[in-house]
Amino acid sequence: MIYFDLFCVSIKQDYKISAMLNLILFGPPGSGKGTQAAKLVEKYGLLHISTGDLFRSEIDNQTALGMEAKSFMDKGQLVPDSVTIGMLKNKVLANPEVNGYIFDGFPRTIAQSEALDDLLEELGQPITALIALEVEEEEIVARLLERGKTSGRPDDADESVIRKRIAVYLAQTTPVYEYYQQHEKSVSIKGMGTIEDIFHALCTEIDRHL
Numbered sequence: 001m002i003y004f005d006l007f008c009v010s011i012k013q014d015y016k017i018s019a020m021l022n023l024i025l026f027g028p029p030g031s032g033k034g035t036q037a038a039k040l041v042e043k044y045g046l047l048h049i050s051t052g053d054l055f056r057s058e059i060d061n062q063t064a065l066g067m068e069a070k071s072f073m074d075k076g077q078l079v080p081d082s083v084t085i086g087m088l089k090n091k092v093l094a095n096p097e098v099n100g101y102i103f104d105g106f107p108r109t110i111a112q113s114e115a116l117d118d119l120l121e122e123l124g125q126p127i128t129a130l131i132a133l134e135v136e137e138e139e140i141v142a143r144l145l146e147r148g149k150t151s152g153r154p155d156d157a158d159e160s161v162i163r164k165r166i167a168v169y170l171a172q173t174t175p176v177y178e179y180y181q182q183h184e185k186s187v188s189i190k191g192m193g194t195i196e197d198i199f200h201a202l203c204t205e206i207d208r209h210l
Contacts, residue, residue, distance in 0.1 A: 030143035133191030
């Protein structure tokens with residue numbers, strides 16, 4: 001079974017481009033997406049937007065959208081896509097100087113993908129490509145079990161829980177990959193090997209879109 005870190009790409013000002021290229025980042029726990037996202041941000045001058053961080057910021061600042069999101073979260077309900085999109089739009093508009101964006105944790109469904117596409121089209125910054133890092137299931141399990149020795153997280157130490165988490169991830173994100181594939185925007189890259197080897201493969205694919 002294969003797992004994906006999903007990427008839709010963005011760029012640095014050093015490159016001569018006429019439009020921004022935008023990135024969506026997904027990956028199961030232990031896939032190394034955080035490491036690769038940080039390196040992409042540094043190299044290409046992107047803004048990393050995590051929906052989890054976005055929720056916390058909006059709630060801590062007691063914004064209208066934050067309070068609306070909190071009202072759903074307090075009842076154990078999912079935050080409506082419209083609220084999340086509103087937060088994403090505010091974040092994007094507040095950072096016009098960046099070369100592009102890494103969206104982390106969104107979209108997770110086809111409906112969310114369509115909503116994000118509508119937002120970016122409205123802003124004249126459509127998604128250009130989606131890159132999927134392929135990582136074998138057993139590698140993901142091994143990485144998480146190793147991380148569990150020091151992370152202190154019980155969900156990193158139980159193999160059955162790990163496999164369930166990955167199954168949920170796949171169920172949510174495989175349709176997203178297929179959605180962008182239908183729009184001829186999906187490319188797969190092997191996510192096995194050293195951090196630098198994987199990063200080099202990502203950059204090679206990104207640079208192909210310049």
